[in-house]
Amino acid sequence: DTAVSQTPKYLVTQMGNDKSIKCEQNLGHDTMYWYKQDSKKFLKIMFSYNNKELIINETVPNRFSPKSPDKAHLNLHINSLELGDSAVYFCASSPGGAGETQYFGPGTRLLVL
Amino acid sequence: AQSVTQLDSQVPVFEEAPVELRCNYSSSVSVYLFWYVQYPNQGLQLLLKYLSGSTLVKGINGFEAEFNKSQTSFHLRKPSVHISDTAEYFCAVSRNSNYQLIWGAGTKLIIKP
Structure with missing residues (x-):
C-alpha cells in the first residue's frame, strides 16, 4: 500500500491550460x-x-491554489500554465510536530509546452 | 534567518571507498537536523535525523552523521559506498519550535565503478 500517492505521474500540457x-x-x-x-x-x-x-503559504503566483477536502487529501490546481511552471511537484505528509519525518510521494513531472 | 549550505554540488567517489557529504547550517536557535535521499526518478526519503542526545546519528543503508554544534555542521558519512547509493542527498534543518524544513541545494553522489 502506497503511503503518499500522487496523480498523475506525468503531465504534459500547453501554455495557458x-x-x-x-x-x-x-x-x-x-x-x-x-x-x-x-x-x-x-x-x-x-x-x-x-x-x-x-x-504555510510561501511566495508563489496566485495561479497556484491548494485545496484540502479532508485531512488525507491535498490537491494543487494551477491556472494559466506557463513555461516556468515545468518542474517536478512533490506532495509530502508528516504527523505535524517539530522534528517529525516528512514522507514524500513519487512526484508529478509537469511539462508545459 | 536559517539557512543550509551543502558545500559540494557533486561528489564523485569510487565504489567501496568512503564518502563524506558536507552540510553547514546557520541558526541562532536550537535546531533539528535531517538528511534525506532522493534516488533517480523517485521521491525523497529520510536517511537519518538528529533531534537531541548523542551527536552521532546512525541511519539506513549504513549512513551516519555527526552533529557538531560549535561548527554548525551535520556531515553525512558512509565507510564504503555501493553503486546503489547513487542519488541526490539533501540536508535540511528546522527550528525545534517549528516543523517547516529549510533545505540545502542537494549533493549528487556519483559512484564510479
Missing part, C-alpha cells in the same frame, strides 16, 4: 505539503496544510 494534481496519504498524518523541485533539483516549499487549515 489549467491543470490539477491530486495527493492522498494513508498514514493518518495531520500535515501535508506541496513542494516544487526545479531542473537543478532545488526544493521549494509552496504550501502546507494542518488539519485542512492552510499554515
Whole structure:
C-alpha cells in the first residue's frame, strides 16, 4: 500500500491550460505539503496544510491554489500554465510536530509546452 | 534567518571507498537536523535525523552523521559506498519550535565503478 500517492505521474500540457494534481496519504498524518523541485533539483516549499487549515503559504503566483477536502487529501490546481511552471511537484505528509519525518510521494513531472 | 549550505554540488567517489557529504547550517536557535535521499526518478526519503542526545546519528543503508554544534555542521558519512547509493542527498534543518524544513541545494553522489 502506497503511503503518499500522487496523480498523475506525468503531465504534459500547453501554455495557458489549467491543470490539477491530486495527493492522498494513508498514514493518518495531520500535515501535508506541496513542494516544487526545479531542473537543478532545488526544493521549494509552496504550501502546507494542518488539519485542512492552510499554515504555510510561501511566495508563489496566485495561479497556484491548494485545496484540502479532508485531512488525507491535498490537491494543487494551477491556472494559466506557463513555461516556468515545468518542474517536478512533490506532495509530502508528516504527523505535524517539530522534528517529525516528512514522507514524500513519487512526484508529478509537469511539462508545459 | 536559517539557512543550509551543502558545500559540494557533486561528489564523485569510487565504489567501496568512503564518502563524506558536507552540510553547514546557520541558526541562532536550537535546531533539528535531517538528511534525506532522493534516488533517480523517485521521491525523497529520510536517511537519518538528529533531534537531541548523542551527536552521532546512525541511519539506513549504513549512513551516519555527526552533529557538531560549535561548527554548525551535520556531515553525512558512509565507510564504503555501493553503486546503489547513487542519488541526490539533501540536508535540511528546522527550528525545534517549528516543523517547516529549510533545505540545502542537494549533493549528487556519483559512484564510479
